[in-house]
Each structure stands twice: as structure tokens, then as C-alpha cells.
Amino acid sequence: MSTSTRETLRDDIDAGVTRRGFIGSIVAAGTLGAGRSINAAVRQPAQAAASSGTSNAAALLGGTPVRRAPFPSWPVADAKEEDALVRVIRSGRWNRGDNVAAFESAYASLTGAKHCLATANGTSALITSLAALGIGPGDEVIVPPYTFVATINAVLLMRALPVFVDTDIDTFQIDSRKIESLITDKTKLILPVHLGGSAAALDGILDVGRRRGITVVEDACQAHLAEWRGRKVGTYGKTGCFSFQASKNLNSGEGGAILTDDDELVENCYRFHNNSRGRRNTGDDFSYRNTGANLRMTEFQAALLSAQMTRLEEQARTRDANAAHLTKLLSQIPGITPARMYAGCTRNAYHLYMFRYDASRFAGLPRAAFLKALASEGIPAQAGYTPLNKQPFLEDAFSASGFRTIYPKARLDQWRAQNECPQNDRLCTEAVWLVQTMLLGPRQDMEDIAEAVRKVQAAAPQLVKTTAVR
Numbered sequence: 046m047s048t049s050t051r052e053t054l055r056d057d058i059d060a061g062v063t064r065r066g067f068i069g070s071i072v073a074a075g076t077l078g079a080g081r082s083i084n085a086a087v088r089q090p091a092q093a094a095a096s097s098g099t100s101n102a103a104a105l106l107g108g109t110p111v112r113r114a115p116f117p118s119w120p121v122a123d124a125k126e127e128d129a130l131v132r133v134i135r136s137g138r139w140n141r142g143d144n145v146a147a148f149e150s151a152y153a154s155l156t157g158a159k160h161c162l163a164t165a166n167g168t169s170a171l172i173t174s175l176a177a178l179g180i181g182p183g184d185e186v187i188v189p190p191y192t193f194v195a196t197i198n199a200v201l202l203m204r205a206l207p208v209f210v211d212t213d214i215d216t217f218q219i220d221s222r223k224i225e226s227l228i229t230d231k232t233k234l235i236l237p238v239h240l241g242g243s244a245a246a247l248d249g250i251l252d253v254g255r256r257r258g259i260t261v262v263e264d265a266c267q268a269h270l271a272e273w274r275g276r277k278v279g280t281y282g283k284t285g286c287f288s289f290q291a292s293k294n295l296n297s298g299e300g301g302a303i304l305t306d307d308d309e310l311v312e313n314c315y316r317f318h319n320n321s322r323g324r325r326n327t328g329d330d331f332s333y334r335n336t337g338a339n340l341r342m343t344e345f346q347a348a349l350l351s352a353q354m355t356r357l358e359e360q361a362r363t364r365d366a367n368a369a370h371l372t373k374l375l376s377q378i379p380g381i382t383p384a385r386m387y388a389g390c391t392r393n394a395y396h397l398y399m400f401r402y403d404a405s406r407f408a409g410l411p412r413a414a415f416l417k418a419l420a421s422e423g424i425p426a427q428a429g430y431t432p433l434n435k436q437p438f439l440e441d442a443f444s445a446s447g448f449r450t451i452y453p454k455a456r457l458d459q460w461r462a463q464n465e466c467p468q469n470d471r472l473c474t475e476a477v478w479l480v481q482t483m484l485l486g487p488r489q490d491m492e493d494i495a496e497a498v499r500k501v502q503a504a505a506p507q508l509v510k511t512t513a514v515r
């Protein structure tokens with residue numbers, strides 16, 4: 046791919062940052078902003094250079110950064126992707142066709158699912174699943190507060206009520222033990238997220254669903270190739286939803302997929318995502334049995350995905366090995382606690398490498414200052430999500446007349462009273478993320494990350510006293 050094409054792709058991602066919000070910004074900071082922020086840090090006047098003196102001083106205090114080299118860039122593409130796109134262009138068929146069908150069957154066999162339906166993006170996969178399952182006004186859906194906002198938007202768009210279950214702070218996942226107490230006679234769905242590519246506690250979640258007769262849909266948008274007890278996540282729920290958005294481990298700029306073993310449900314999903322029209326070969330083409338929208342994947346996306354998929358397993362292995370090494374290194378640093386994986390999680394996709402930061406072990410250095418100091422050392426890291434259950438978009442949705450008609454005031458008042466997720470609130474103040482692309486380089490990169498954290502810790506007593514971190 047030519048440099049200019051690559052730049053254009055990057056610009057597209059950059060331009061998407063503000064539009065897409067946080068997940069988009071991860072891409073920028075993790076892969077595109079890395080070089081820039083390092084340069085910015087290096088150029089920054091050393092406000093407290095006097096206190097440094099040695100080469101071991103924090104970069105923020107005028108010392109030498111641990112690294113200047115950027116982390117691996119993303120996306121990864123070569124002639125394989127270029128050829129695939131050129132073939133689509135020349136074929137003259139740009140909308141859903143053979144490439145999409147080929148990708149669907151490849152993704153189904155990769156995951157072990159009976160069916161795969163490709164969609165325009167991950168949000169579409171969620172919306173299509175919920176619509177095909179008949180989730181609608183008046184229904185309640187159990188959700189985690191620690192997720193990308195799309196999980197909750199899909200529920201609100203169905204005019205269903207998202208009911209937040211607190212987070213298990215050790216794993217960053219929905220706390221499966223707290224689901225049952227929030228179930229009412231209106232609860233129609235449990236929608237766990239495999240956050241960061243690690244698996245939510247599926248045993249407990251599926252057990253509650255079975256006992257209470259409630260469907261489970263997995264938001265596996267961050268969890269390509271992740272496994273629970275040796276089987277791919279996304280194949281346990283009634284459906285599993287995936288995203289192939291630019292930041293995700295499998296990337297076609299935008300893209301999504303639904304996995305299901307249910308023959309009838311996949312046809313309902315198909316019709317919904319195809320403006321009510323069924324597959325041509327079923328004779329269902331112009332009979333409109335269900336409502337729908339156009340949420341189809343294009344041939345371009347599918348061709349890119351098929352090419353990208355040839356890299357997926359190897360990239361996953363690299364992330365896995367690097368993450369294991371990083372966990373070993375970071376676990377030795379007081380005040381740094383890597384996210385724990387449940388025993389049932391036999392493979393983590395490491396879309397995010399997540400840990401908790403305890404400021405009290407860093408001389409009280411606030412997390413934001415810790416992140417700034419890390420960035421100066423050449424290690425870009427993120428603070429992650431804010432508490433979704435407290436965001437104004439919820440009350441905004443509830444204030445719409447349709448919502449007020451559907452939900453009795455008493456229910457919404459009860460919802461407000463119950464909408465407390467203290468563990469999640471705490472997690473949102475302590476979390477630190479490294480994006481998946483930082484795990485794609487050599488093992489030495491993990492040493493650099495750990496060294497930078499140790500260096501910031503050693504400099505923390507000085508850093509708290511300077512203005513450089515504010």
C-alpha cells in the first residue's frame with residue numbers, strides 16, 4: 046500500500062475519533078498518537094529539570110524517556126488487502142455478495158458457530174439481535190456499566206430499559222453474582238460484554254438465564270478468538286455480536302457479525318438487517334413479515350476481513366505471549382493490579398490490556414498525572430470508561446414521551462434508586478488501559494512498559510510536588 050493511501054486511512058481513523066468517542070480515541074492514542082505524544086513530551090520544557098540530574102529522572106522532570114520509538118502501527122495491511130479490494134472494484138459487485146457469504150462461512154467455521162450473519166458494524170449486530178429476538182418497549186435488559194456506550198444504545202434504541210449490574214472490580218467484567226437480584230417479571234434479556242477481550246463469567250450468567258428463563262446475548266465486540274472453557278465466546282448466548290471497527294482486533298474500518306446456532310433466528314436477523322426482505326432462495330424476497338433496516342455489510346468490508354483474518358491467529362498469539370509477560374512484570378510492582386481472568390476464560394483476546402492503579406502506592410500521584418508521566422516515558426495509556434450508568438443520555442432517553450408512556454413513573458423512580466454501581470465507580474477512577482496494538486511488538490516492549498511504570502513510581506514523590514503533571 047502506498048504511503049499516501051496509508052496516511053489517508055489513518056486520517057480517516059483520526060477523523061473518526063471525535064465522532065466515535067472513546068473507543069475511537071484509543072486508536073488514536075494507542076497507535077497513531079504514540080509518536081506524536083512522545084515528541085510533544087520530549088519538546089516540553091523540563092519544568093523541574095533541576096530536581097532530575099540523572100538519566101534516570103522521570104522524562105516529565107527532564108530525564109530521558111524510556112523509549113522514543115512508537116508502538117506498532119495499526120491497521121496492518123499489504124498487497125493481500127490491496128488485491129482483495131481491487132478484485133471487488135473490478136467485479137462490479139460492491140454490495141452484499143460472494144465476498145460477504147465467504148466471510149460469513151469462514152467466521153462461522155473459525156468460531157464453531159452454525160451461522161454467521163455479517164452486518165454493517167457491531168452496533169448493527171446488537172440492534173439486529175435484539176430486534177430479531179423481539180426485545181422492545183417495556184422490556185428490561187441486564188447490562189454492565191463498564192462497556193462501550195453502543196451496548197446500552199442498542200437497548201435504548203429498542204425502547205427497552207437497561208438495568209445496570211455492578212462490575213466485578215477484580216476482572217472488570219459484569220458481576221454475575223449480582224444479576225439475579227435485579228431481575229423483574231419484565232426482564233427479557235441478559236446482555237453481558239466480554240470486556241477488553243477477556244471473558245465475562247459465562248457459567249454464572251448462563252445459569253441465571255436458564256433458571257429464570259431469560260435469553261442471553263453476548264456482546265463479544267472486543268473478544269475475537271477469546272474462549273470460555275475451550276470454546277469461542279459469542280457461541281454461548283442465543284446470539285454473539287462482534288465488531289470489526291477500526292480499533293478492534295479484526296478490522297475492516299467498520300463491520301460486524303452475529304453468530305447463532307438457531308436456524309430460525311438467523312433468518313429473522315437476516316430479514317431485519319435487509320429491510321424486511323428474506324433471502325432470495327427462500328422465496329421470501331418480497332414478503333415483508335418483519336420490520337427492518339439496512340444494516341448490511343459491503344463486499345469491500347468482507348474482502349478486507351477475509352484478508353485480515355489470515356493475520357488474526359498469529360496476532361492473537363503475539364498479544365497473548367506479550368500480555369502474559371507483561372502481567373508477570375506488572376504484578377511485581379506495588380500498586381499495579383492487572384485485571385484478573387476468570388478460571389473459565391481459557392483464552393483472552395486482549396483487545397485491551399487493563400490494570401488498576403493504586404495512587405497510594407505512588408505517593409498519592411493522581412491517575413491523570415500517572416498517565417501523563419507514562420506518556421512522557423513513551424508509553425501511551427488511557428484512563429478508560431466513565432460510569433455509563435450515570436451518563437446523561439439515560440435520562441435523556443427516559444424523558445422522551447414514548448419512554449414516559451411505556452414506563453410507569455414508579456418503575457423509573459425504582460430504577461434510579463437501584464442504579465448504584467459502587468465497585469464500577471471505583472474502577473472508573475483506578476483503571477488504566479493499554480490498547481491491543483501495544484502488545485503486537487517484541488517482548489522488549491513489555492519490559493519498556495514495566496520499566497516506565499517503575500520509573501514513574503520512583504519519581505512519584507517528586508512528581509506530586511511539581512506542576513509539570515497538572
Ligand SMILES: *Cc1c(COP(=O)(O)O)cnc(C)c1O
Nearest residue numbers: 166167168193195196266288290
Ligand atoms: C466496538 C463495540 C461495540 C460497537 O461496535 P461498532 O462496530 O463500533 O458499532 C459494541 N460493544 C462493544 C463492547 C464494543 O467495544
